[in-house]
Amino acid sequence: MSKQILVLPGDGIGPEIMAEAVKVLKLANGKFQLDLEFSYDELGGAAVDKYGVPLADETLERARAADAILLGAVGGPKWDAIDPAIRPERGLLKIRSQLGLFGNLRPALLYPQLAEASSLKPEIVAGLDILIVRELTGGIYFGQPRESKVLDNGERMAFDTLPYSESEIRRIARVGFDMARVRNKKLCSVDKANVLASSQLWRAVVEEVGKDYPDVELSHMYVDNAAMQLVRAPKQFDVIVTDNMFGDILSDEASMLTGSIGMLPSASLDSNNKGMFEPCHGSAPDIAGKGIANPLATILSVSMMLRYSFNQVAAADAIEQAVSDVLDQGLRTGDIWSEGCAKANTQEMGDAVVAAL
Amino acid sequence: MSKQILVLPGDGIGPEIMAEAVKVLKLANGKFQLDLEFSYDELGGAAVDKYGVPLADETLERARAADAILLGAVGGPKWDAIDPAIRPERGLLKIRSQLGLFGNLRPALLYPQLAEASSLKPEIVAGLDILIVRELTGGIYFGQPRESKVLDNGERMAFDTLPYSESEIRRIARVGFDMARVRNKKLCSVDKANVLASSQLWRAVVEEVGKDYPDVELSHMYVDNAAMQLVRAPKQFDVIVTDNMFGDILSDEASMLTGSIGMLPSASLDSNNKGMFEPCHGSAPDIAGKGIANPLATILSVSMMLRYSFNQVAAADAIEQAVSDVLDQGLRTGDIWSEGCAKANTQEMGDAVVAAL
Numbered sequence: 001m002s003k004q005i006l007v008l009p010g011d012g013i014g015p016e017i018m019a020e021a022v023k024v025l026k027l028a029n030g031k032f033q034l035d036l037e038f039s040y041d042e043l044g045g046a047a048v049d050k051y052g053v054p055l056a057d058e059t060l061e062r063a064r065a066a067d068a069i070l071l072g073a074v075g076g077p078k079w080d081a082i083d084p085a086i087r088p089e090r091g092l093l094k095i096r097s098q099l100g101l102f103g104n105l106r107p108a109l110l111y112p113q114l115a116e117a118s119s120l121k122p123e124i125v126a127g128l129d130i131l132i133v134r135e136l137t138g139g140i141y142f143g144q145p146r147e148s149k150v151l152d153n154g155e156r157m158a159f160d161t162l163p164y165s166e167s168e169i170r171r172i173a174r175v176g177f178d179m180a181r182v183r184n185k186k187l188c189s190v191d192k193a194n195v196l197a198s199s200q201l202w203r204a205v206v207e208e209v210g211k212d213y214p215d216v217e218l219s220h221m222y223v224d225n226a227a228m229q230l231v232r233a234p235k236q237f238d239v240i241v242t243d244n245m246f247g248d249i250l251s252d253e254a255s256m257l258t259g260s261i262g263m264l265p266s267a268s269l270d271s272n273n274k275g276m277f278e279p280c281h282g283s284a285p286d287i288a289g290k291g292i293a294n295p296l297a298t299i300l301s302v303s304m305m306l307r308y309s310f311n312q313v314a315a316a317d318a319i320e321q322a323v324s325d326v327l328d329q330g331l332r333t334g335d336i337w338s339e340g341c342a343k344a345n346t347q348e349m350g351d352a353v354v355a356a357l
Numbered sequence: 358m359s360k361q362i363l364v365l366p367g368d369g370i371g372p373e374i375m376a377e378a379v380k381v382l383k384l385a386n387g388k389f390q391l392d393l394e395f396s397y398d399e400l401g402g403a404a405v406d407k408y409g410v411p412l413a414d415e416t417l418e419r420a421r422a423a424d425a426i427l428l429g430a431v432g433g434p435k436w437d438a439i440d441p442a443i444r445p446e447r448g449l450l451k452i453r454s455q456l457g458l459f460g461n462l463r464p465a466l467l468y469p470q471l472a473e474a475s476s477l478k479p480e481i482v483a484g485l486d487i488l489i490v491r492e493l494t495g496g497i498y499f500g501q502p503r504e505s506k507v508l509d510n511g512e513r514m515a516f517d518t519l520p521y522s523e524s525e526i527r528r529i530a531r532v533g534f535d536m537a538r539v540r541n542k543k544l545c546s547v548d549k550a551n552v553l554a555s556s557q558l559w560r561a562v563v564e565e566v567g568k569d570y571p572d573v574e575l576s577h578m579y580v581d582n583a584a585m586q587l588v589r590a591p592k593q594f595d596v597i598v599t600d601n602m603f604g605d606i607l608s609d610e611a612s613m614l615t616g617s618i619g620m621l622p623s624a625s626l627d628s629n630n631k632g633m634f635e636p637c638h639g640s641a642p643d644i645a646g647k648g649i650a651n652p653l654a655t656i657l658s659v660s661m662m663l664r665y666s667f668n669q670v671a672a673a674d675a676i677e678q679a680v681s682d683v684l685d686q687g688l689r690t691g692d693i694w695s696e697g698c699a700k701a702n703t704q705e706m707g708d709a710v711v712a713a714l
């Protein structure tokens with residue numbers, strides 16, 4: 001049976017990088033007989049422009065019906081001043097939440113060919129390969145009540161709520177342990193259990209789930225210490241599992257350790273491994289339309305899709321290998337370019353991956 | 358009139374490093390005629406052992422009556438298993454809150470003599486001098502309600518609340534602007550206004566306060582991006598102002614950029630600049646009692662106390678200069694030692710600062 005892929009190019013450089021990723025995926029589709037079918041829609045600012053909202057109901061229905069979603073990037077200064085309720089990001093948050101995409105996988109992998117790009121010393125980051133597992137549909141991002149109001153004394157105040165239930169923690173902990181099991185069998189759960197009630201439950205439930213994974217070494221770390229350790233000695237980590245807010249912060253910090261965030265894909269999975277796949281980087285409005293953005297993170301997101309949602313390991317491996325081959329050839333977009341390498345634009349990079357595949 | 362200093366050595370290496378800091382302060386007391394008087398008490402695990410609680414009422418009263426407080430460090434494995442309500446950290450949180458120490462100053466300064474210690478490339482961190490201004494008595498650390506409960510379906514859940522009022526934001530923003538004004542006139546306010554209601558108010562109020570500081574360049578950054586930018590290009594920052602939780606994470610990340618957290622002091626001030634002064638590092642239970650801990654962060658906390666609470670600029674400068682001189686002499690405790698330097702223990706380091714002063 002054929003698989004339906006919904007493509008959401010999004011804003012800024014999204015359409016440019018997505019064009020290359022789809023080109024690669026279409027080639028893999030033929031080569032590995034994946035039987036994929038494609039449809040297209042808008043999310044974020046592009047959806048605001050077309051539908052008046054960052055995620056239209058019909059787009060959400062299409063996303064529900066699809067077997068996997070490929071997303072470019074959302075947001076940009078064009079929509080900075082609009083009503084906060086329909087800002088591009090709200091579309092992203094809504095699709096995550098409505099589709100139950102609670103399991104966010106964010107690898108921070110340093111490509112040996114790009115070791116120079118890191119702001120850290122080579123010996124600190126050489127061989128870096130961390131996976132951050134971020135809870136994506138709970139916590140303070142979606143907690144109710146949240147409100148902004150004026151107090152009796154005339155003062156404004158606002159508050160958010162950070163809730164977690166046992167089942168929410170349990171299922172993301174399982175993702176963390178499952179990932180650690182097929183990697184280096186080390187899981188570090190990050191929380192702030194010395195201060196937060198939600199973190200105390202988080203830690204207790206992760207401990208309980210750990211009983212089912214005696215082969216995985218579990219540790220706990222406070223989020224402030226984790227932010228420090230990522231800078232000091234990031235290679236101590238294998239898999240990190242953490243809540244929505246801490247995961248947002250730590251995954252961005254970890255990705256920047258590689259110095260090449262233009263290379264990093266991500267996956268957001270539901271409980272059946274249906275998912276949305278997107279680059280870790282943003283919509284880069286400053287270079288949008290110039291055809292110079294790095295499409296590799298989006299191409300690698302395609303590989304994650306094949307691996308995690310469709311279990312097409314051979315095809316996923318082949319795409320990763322093709323990306324690595326292109327780096328070996330010395331081809332680089334501007335963001336990862338260094339002395340002695342050949343400069344490629346977005347399309348040339350996509351073409352090179354196609355050729356290598 | 359004489360000034361009362363309450364000394365709380367705390368746990369782990371706290372008593373060792375505090376002994377050196379007090380030695381330095383007593384010398385400065387004579388030399389600069391500061392007219393300081395000293396009293397001692399316990400906080401954290403040591404207070405649990407002595408009083409059964411991490412902050413006794415009588416200690417709190419003494420702290421209220423004092424003109425400034427010097428704190429070593431709190432916590433350790435000895436108290437890990439006790440009732441969460443009386444864990445050492447609760448004493449720290451309570452004294453901050455009860456004394457209204459809302460303004461937490463955490464400098465991340467790279468000493469040129471220790472440039473090697475950073476895990477970042479020298480060109481990224483050379484000359485690094487950031488000040489993180491963290492809101493310390495509000496937000497999710499103290500927000501009510503917070504609860505852990507069992508739902509009707511038998512599932513456990515827990516939640517915390519992240520509240521901020523206009524006046525809380527206003528007063529910490531002022532600290533940020535005031536600090537920026539006497540430094541490089543750049544203030545970056547960090548929030549998550551694309552997701553959190555409290556951050557939207559935060560951003561709005563900081564903007565308003567900014568109208569009173571036309572000479573300070575104000576920018577806003579999302580916390581995930583800030584965590585990235587600190588790794589990528591930390592020298593873009595001068596002063597960062599942010600909430601309690603984000604400040605906890607970012608200040609630890611920033612301090613680790615220097616590679617020498619054993620050098621970094623901090624101040625926690627109330628609205629009259631009365632404050633508590635402590636090193637950024639923890640109680641380091643693994644080396645406690647060995648006499649090898651680095652006392653310089655605590656000695657520099659003394660300098661912050663003289664500068665911010667007592668306006669004794671000459672004495673504060675002299676202590677900082679003495680620390681710098683000792684580094685110039687090549688003296689190093691183990692945590693900052695590198696090839697070619699002379700190794701000193703805690704007491705030798707304190708003595709060297711005394712001699713330099």
Ligand SMILES: CC(C)[C@H](C(=O)O)[C@@H](O)C(=O)O
Pocket residue numbers: 089092093248551552581
């Ligand atoms: C755009 C924003 C709402 C989003 C988030 O905070 O989750 C982004 O930072 C991310 O990490 O995907």
Ligand SMILES: CC(C)[C@H](C(=O)O)[C@@H](O)C(=O)O
Pocket residue numbers: 194195224446449450605
């Ligand atoms: C010990 C802990 C409660 C404390 C905090 O989170 O504030 C510490 O990490 C700090 O930053 O001073």
